[in-house]
Amino acid sequence: MPPPAACAGDGVDAITTPALVIDLDAMERNLQRMAAFAAGRGLRLRPHAKMHKSARIAALQVQAGAVGVCVQKLAEAEALADGGVQDIFISNEIVAPDKLARVAALAQRVRLAIAVDSPLGVERLAVALRAAGAGLDVFVEIDVGQGRCGVAPAAAGALAQQVVAHGLRFAGLQAYHGRAQHLRAAAERESAIRHAVALARAAQASITAAGIACPLVTGAGTGSFAFEAASGVYGELQPGSYLFMDRDYADNEPTPQAPRFEHALFVKSQVMSRGEAHAVVDAGHKSHAIDSGLPRVHGLDLEFANGGDEHGILRPRGDALPALGDTVWLIPGHCDPTVNLHDHYVVLRGGLSKGVVEAVWPIDARGCLS
Numbered sequence: 001m002p003p004p005a006a007c008a009g010d011g012v013d014a015i016t017t018p019a020l021v022i023d024l025d026a027m028e029r030n031l032q033r034m035a036a037f038a039a040g041r042g043l044r045l046r047p048h049a050k051m052h053k054s055a056r057i058a059a060l061q062v063q064a065g066a067v068g069v070c071v072q073k074l075a076e077a078e079a080l081a082d083g084g085v086q087d088i089f090i091s092n093e094i095v096a097p098d099k100l101a102r103v104a105a106l107a108q109r110v111r112l113a114i115a116v117d118s119p120l121g122v123e124r125l126a127v128a129l130r131a132a133g134a135g136l137d138v139f140v141e142i143d144v145g146q147g148r149c150g151v152a153p154a155a156a157g158a159l160a161q162q163v164v165a166h167g168l169r170f171a172g173l174q175a176y177h178g179r180a181q182h183l184r185a186a187a188e189r190e191s192a193i194r195h196a197v198a199l200a201r202a203a204q205a206s207i208t209a210a211g212i213a214c215p216l217v218t219g220a221g222t223g224s225f226a227f228e229a230a231s232g233v234y235g236e237l238q239p240g241s242y243l244f245m246d247r248d249y250a251d252n253e254p255t256p257q258a259p260r261f262e263h264a265l266f267v268k269s270q271v272m273s274r275g276e277a278h279a280v281v282d283a284g285h286k287s288h289a290i291d292s293g294l295p296r297v298h299g300l301d302l303e304f305a306n307g308g309d310e311h312g313i314l315r316p317r318g319d320a321l322p323a324l325g326d327t328v329w330l331i332p333g334h335c336d337p338t339v340n341l342h343d344h345y346v347v348l349r350g351g352l353s354k355g356v357v358e359a360v361w362p363i364d365a366r367g368c369l370s
Contacts, residue, residue: 007357046066050076050240053340055082069085145180265331281330296333
């Protein structure tokens with residue numbers, strides 16, 4: 001593994017490029033704004049740690065009032081547990097027996113929850129937990145518009161019965177609408193979540209009709225959480241990207257009821273080549289994910305064009321091109337997979353122009369795909 005791009009106490013100019021940099025002042029403001037939003041509405045906050053993949057950041061979120069964190073992969077949960085995180089929800093399905101044995105082992109170490117959407121998944125989970133003498137919370141996932149995992153709301157009661165019949169703790173509904181997060185207009189997102197709320201109500205009714213109480217509905221993301229919060233149905237919010245606020249989320253029309261979040265994650269790059277009509281920086285696909293589009297240049301009106309694995313191409317738009325050797329800060333299009341490309345965060349206090357490196361944090365769950 002290469003050494004970190006900087007050391008604590010370094011000035012911002014000493015950070016080797018390309019590097020993944022957190023503006024800690026901005027991140028802390030984002031952290032507090034979301035925590036205050038949830039607390040002010042009496043809602044539980046369980047941020048998605050699949051975004052930052054860091055036990056240190058998860059601990060900061062819990063200190064600010066979060067009840068725990070979500071992840072999407074078992075290996076992410078294991079890595080965060082190794083880093084001291086004590087309350088984790090795997091908001092995803094696992095059906096492989098070898099992985100479920102790992103789930104049961106992890107449930108003996110931390111407070112754990114998992115989502116299910118099939119009788120087979122419930123049965124195999126129960127077998128693994130009995131073998132280990134472990135217990136955890138089980139959420140039935142319903143499809144509220146994502147078109148991915150989850151049962152139809154009308155089937156939620158029957159699956160909840162399966163959970164209870166196998167001696168497992170039924171904890172409620174997982175109802176996350178991923179497709180709603182990047183609908184650009186706030187009214188479009190509100191409409192999508194209104195439909196999701198109706199489906200969640202139908203699932204609750206299905207569970208009640210089966211003679212089972214539904215303690216909690218959990219879900220929501222950075223693009224929609226204000227609408228779930230206002231629904232009277234969701235008791236727990238799962239936003240993640242608010243903490244770093246990538247370019248794609250920032251392209252959404254703001255939600256009037258939601259707090260505003262700042263960009264807090266950047267890729268520091270340097271101009272490594274310069275032509276008459278373009279400049280080349282040393283941050284390409286290996287430094288930032290492009291599934292949600294290319295990065296935006298921070299603080300300068302320049303076009304960022306695809307330069308391949310190792311290069312980004314800058315073209316003038318409203319501002320002049322930077323000079324050879326200049327620093328250029330990039331706002332990633334999608335923070336989650338960008339984080340997964342790096343081993344460390346360089347944590348900067350005092351801003352991007354004159355800041356000082358406060359710490360270097362490992363990205364504990366980088367590459368945790370299983």
